Amino acid sequence: MSNPKIWLSSPHMGGSEQKFVNEAFDTNWVAPLGPNVTGFESDLENYLGGTHHVAALSSGTSALHLALILAGVKAGDSVICQSFTFSASANPIVYLGAEPVFVDSEETTWNMCPDTLEEAIKAEIKTGKKPKAIVAVHLYGMPFQADSIRKIADSYEITLIEDSAEALGSSFNGQPCGTFGDIGILSFNGNKIITTSGGGALVSKDKSVKDKAVFLATQARDAAPHYQHSEIGYNYRLSNICAGIGRGQMEVLDKHVANRREMNAFYKELFKPFDFIKVFAEADDRFESNHWLSCITIDPSSGKNREGMRLALEADNIECRPLWKPMHLQPVFENCRNYTTGVSEKLFENGLCLPSGSNLTNEDKDRLKTNLLNYIQY
Ligand SMILES: *Cc1c(COP(=O)(O)O)cnc(C)c1O
Secondary structure: OOOOOOOOOOOOOOOOHHHHHHHHOOOOOOOOOOHHHHHHHHHHHHHHHOOOOOEEOOOHHHHEEEEEEEEOOOOOOOOEEEOOOOOOHOOOOOOOOOEEEEEEEEEOOOOOHHHHHHHHHHHHOOOOOOOEEEEEEEEHHHHOOHHHHHHHHHHHHEEEEEEEOOOOOEOOOOEEEEOOOOOEEEEEOOOOOOOOOOEEEEEOOHHHHHHHHHHHHHHOOOOOOOOOOOOOEEEEEHHHHHHHHHHHHHOHHHHHHHHHHHHHHHHHHOOOOOOOOEEOOOOOOEEEOOOOEEEEEEEEHHOOOHHHHHHHHHOOOOOOOEEOHHHHHHHHHHHOOOOOOOOHHHHHHEEEEEOOOOOOHHHHHHHHHHHHHHHHOO
16 A cells, blocks of 8 residues: 655645635625625735735636736737746736747746846847736745846836735745735635635735726626626636635644745755755845745756656655746747746756645655655665
8 A cells, every 4th residue: 555645735724714614604605705705805915014905816817817907918918927937927918919928037036037037128129019017926935036126127117917826925025925016916726825725816005906906807897787897807706715715724824834934944954965956945035935835956967866856756655846847948838939048947957846735744754754865865
């Protein structure tokens, strides 16, 4: 019989989620609105420091779709997007008939390289078309260089959309991730740091941006007793049931972040004697990552490599995954322009995500340690 599965990142309930869900049933708020939706939004607003407004939506992807619409992106526009990310950062650009232009990462944060970004903007402007927006991502929970990227977006007057799907609980210079963009987005998918089983949110300093997002997310109904529409709407609001799970999860978010950071410390300690393995870490103390996923890179000249490690762990029913395959290498985006430096390609070749859940037990850690040392040493 094989050992129980150790997942990369699995849902982790705190205990009071069911209470909020039961309340929704007891009061018959089984709808895409209700007290849990409002309560979850206000929990998130408080968590983000009370400076921003939050609209709870059905997914991070729908939040990005609305963010692009609110940024005024239209068919034929171009939008700069971090190449090293999950496809959901880029797909909504194409939903709008706009064109993603991919920009490579830097080695320190693994996120959008400010120099390459500026180079791309200049080159795009030279072709006669200024990019309409920038989608920058805090990958694996590591904050991007928020000050430099913000400065570039401002100086070229381009809307900054902050994909913080993986970075709830991270911060840069003490400021929470999710609050750096003109519009930010969060995800509560099953594998994220907190989950509503599926859900997302749009974040903005500007209350009218939130209101417009909620308007579009609820079928764009004009104020009238009948159904009247002057704009194309969407059905993107979060349900009151899912929001109930979210309210329960907010009670344990800090604990989840602490556990994930502890997993990261566990790997740092474990790999310390092996200088061909690097655990992805904050470059300096301005960056604070929630370490949603703990990632490593393995120097293949050591004779060990990420695929060997992945297969060795898979043989003991432990899930690991290569780092994101950059978007400029994806068949579906092969015709898109890109500004690349080789950084993300190399990370994809040599990098691996290790089990990082906030619910991993000491027993799980022992099994991880045995398997990892076994692969490294023999
Ligand atoms: C998960 C994720 C999304 C999409 O969020 P969903 O809630 O799954 O739609 C977008 N961007 C990044 C970087 C993600 O990891």
